[in-house]
Amino acid sequence: MVSLFLISQVIGGSGTTTVIQGVEYGWEKVDEVLVDSDRDYIDFNDLDFNRDWFYMLWLALKPPPGDIGSGYQLFVNNDLTKTNYYCQYLYSSGTSIVAERRNAPDLCGATANDRTFTTCFMGMDPDGYFRYLSFVNRHTATTQELLVRAGSYTISLSNISTIRIAATQSNGIGAGSKVALFRCKRT
Amino acid sequence: MSIYIFRPSEVSGGGGGETIIQGIQYGWEKYKEIQVASDVDSIAFTDLDINTDLFYHLMAVIKNPTGSYTHYRIFVEGDVTASNYYHQYLAVDSTSVATNRANNPTCICAGAGDRSFASIYISKDPDGYFRFFSTSNEWGGSGQGLVLRSGSRAGTASNITQISIVSDTAGGIGAGSKFVLFRYKRT
Numbered sequence: 001m002v003s004l005f006l007i008s009q010v011i012g013g014s015g016t017t018t019v020i021q022g023v024e025y026g027w028e029k030v031d032e033v034l035v036d037s038d039r040d041y042i043d044f045n046d047l048d049f050n051r052d053w054f055y056m057l058w059l060a061l062k063p064p065p066g067d068i069g070s071g072y073q074l075f076v077n078n079d080l081t082k083t084n085y086y087c088q089y090l091y092s093s094g095t096s097i098v099a100e101r102r103n104a105p106d107l108c109g110a111t112a113n114d115r116t117f118t119t120c121f122m123g124m125d126p127d128g129y130f131r132y133l134s135f136v137n138r139h140t141a142t143t144q145e146l147l148v149r150a151g152s153y154t155i156s157l158s159n160i161s162t163i164r165i166a167a168t169q170s171n172g173i174g175a176g177s178k179v180a181l182f183r184c185k186r187t
Numbered sequence: 188m189s190i191y192i193f194r195p196s197e198v199s200g201g202g203g204g205e206t207i208i209q210g211i212q213y214g215w216e217k218y219k220e221i222q223v224a225s226d227v228d229s230i231a232f233t234d235l236d237i238n239t240d241l242f243y244h245l246m247a248v249i250k251n252p253t254g255s256y257t258h259y260r261i262f263v264e265g266d267v268t269a270s271n272y273y274h275q276y277l278a279v280d281s282t283s284v285a286t287n288r289a290n291n292p293t294c295i296c297a298g299a300g301d302r303s304f305a306s307i308y309i310s311k312d313p314d315g316y317f318r319f320f321s322t323s324n325e326w327g328g329s330g331q332g333l334v335l336r337s338g339s340r341a342g343t344a345s346n347i348t349q350i351s352i353v354s355d356t357a358g359g360i361g362a363g364s365k366f367v368l369f370r371y372k373r374t
Binding site for chain 1: 212213214216217246249277279280281282283305306322323324327329333335361362367369372
């Protein structure tokens with residue numbers, strides 16, 4: 001017999017029944033990807049933003065070995081037209097701060113032979129526009145950098161069922177990259 | 188009565204009348220959520236216990252249905268006197284970065300008829316001061332903006348049991364706005 005546990009249930013039980021206290025609702029892992037060979041993109045399907053409201057991504061990405069880095073962008077519902085998205089970023093490197101708005105769904109990036117660790121929150125606002133916030137740690141040691149981005153989609157949607165993380169360079173998601181997607185499990 | 192501690196690797200099901208449940212014992216638990224059905228001035232989360240939970244995380248999508256630019260402020264313990272709080276912000280608009288300190292706890296803003304998406308971390312520091320850090324995705328399209336805000340309350344509290352978000356415009360939290368509060372379930 002399978003029993004769903006409830007937050008309010010108490011550790012313990014009687015007879016052969018075991019009732020366990022735990023987290024029933026919260027940030028639940030939807031899926032994870034460990035990249036075993038270089039690829040162009042990662043898709044997450046069968047999502048439901050109307051049901052879950054919020055999603056969260058954790059990404060540890062690296063471009064494949066070589067002299068070319070890659071940017072990584074975030075698309076929804078298979079709309080891969082970059083100009084349908086905007087993002088605003090704040091970039092900090094040493095004593096430099098740069099701000100810019102771009103007509104693209106930039107998520108994060110890594111230069112050649114380097115890596116990035118990024119977290120990203122996503123939601124659909126009350127008028128149906130996809131929005132995200134990303135927090136980027138990239139480069140290492142004396143070139144350590146941070147970026148924060150806010151982005152959105154220019155078309156109102158009735159729901160979001162897919163997201164794609166796409167490299168701007170061919171095969172730009174290198175082997176060893178890891179991505180985990182969490183949903184806000186509400187019910 | 189036996190006490191049974193479950194582990195995430197365990198599998199739903201069991202033999203005989205035994206029930207073994209797969210799940211998460213500790214972590215970010217969805218504690219409360221609010222979906223706004225009609226325009227309101229404020230929303231509140233009550234029955235909190237930050238001494239037990241240590242940290243809260245609030246995700247929000249807000250619609251401003253009014254004709255005025257609106258500030259959304261985060262208050263604790265029923266203290267809604269804005270001047271009892273301060274926050275420092277960094278607002279990023281295209282290539283411009285503006286920063287300042289203000290004598291209020293604004294955590295999100297939204298333009299007239301516009302929407303915002305935000306992630307807010309909440310804590311009480313070791314000396315009892317409420318602190319928050321918000322990252323807010325504001326405006327959209329070719330005006331996409333990003334604002335970081337770090338704030339605190341000038342007075343201490345022995346616990347935080349209530350958190351409210353208050354609009355400075357009447358009816359400024361529009362129908363369709365959504366809030367999810369996560370607690371750090373430690374025990």
